[in-house]
Amino acid sequence: MVSKALSEFFSSSRYAVVGASNDPSKFGNKVLKWYSSRSLQVTPINPKDDSIEGIKTVNSVENLEEPTQTSISIVTPPKITLQVVKKSILELGVPFVWLQPGAEDKDLVEWLDSQDEQTRSKVIYGGPCILVSGDQLAREKGRL
Template sequence: MEANELLNTYSHFAVIGVTTDPEKYGYKIYQCLKRHHYHVSGISYAYKEVEGDPLYPSLLSVPQKIEVAVFVVSPKHGYDYIKQCLELGIRYIWLQPGTYDNDFLAYLDTLPIHYYLDCVLRRLEP
C-alpha cells in the first residue's frame, strides 16, 4: 500500500509529538490532518491540550481505535511508541523526516508493522 492509499483507506490517525507551537511540525501535521477531515488524536507527554482539543500522554490512553500512528518524535523516543503500537494492534506507522535512523528502521523490519517514510504535509498539501 502506498502512502496515498493509506490516506484514502484509513481515517483514524494519532499524531505522536503534538505541540502547541504553530511553527513546529507536530502542530502543523496535527492541524493538517484535522483540516482534511481525519479523526485525529494528539499524543504529547508535555501538553494536555492544543486549541481546546485534548491531548493524550500515550497511545494506550486514547479512547478511540487508532489505525495509523504518525511519528513526529526523535528515534530514541520512537521505540516506546512502537511497543504501544504493537500492543494496540496498530500496523501502519508514518515516520516524518527526522524521526528515524538506520537502527530504528532495522528494528521495524523485524516487526509486523508497515511503515512509510514521507511527510504528511507533502502528501496532503503539496
C-alpha cells in the first residue's frame, strides 16, 4: 500500500505542509522549501504565522482552498498527527498524506491498522522522507 500511495502522491495539483515553520533548522521549513524550490503549488499550514518563506499560510487543514486536490506532507509531533490525518482523510477528502519521519507513533499505526484498505492506502508512513525520495517520485508523475 505504501508504494501505491507514494506513486500517486504527486498526482495531485496542490500540496500543503502541516507543521511548516519559519525556523530554517526545522524540517517543516525544509519540506516547505522543497516544494517551493520545485515550483509546486504549496500551502504552509501553521496556526501562528501569517506567512512562511513568503508564502501565505492557512491555520488548519480545514482552511485549505481545495482539500480534495491537495496532497499533504505532515511534519508535526506525533500527538498532533493522528488528529490531522483523521480530519484530512475522513472529513476533508484529502487524497494522500505523507507523514515525514518522526510524525507517526504507535497510536497512529494502531488506528491505521483498524481502518479499511481504502483509508490505509492514502497514508504514507514509516518510509522515506520527501527530502530524500521526493525528486524521483515527482519526476515519475511528470511534476518535475
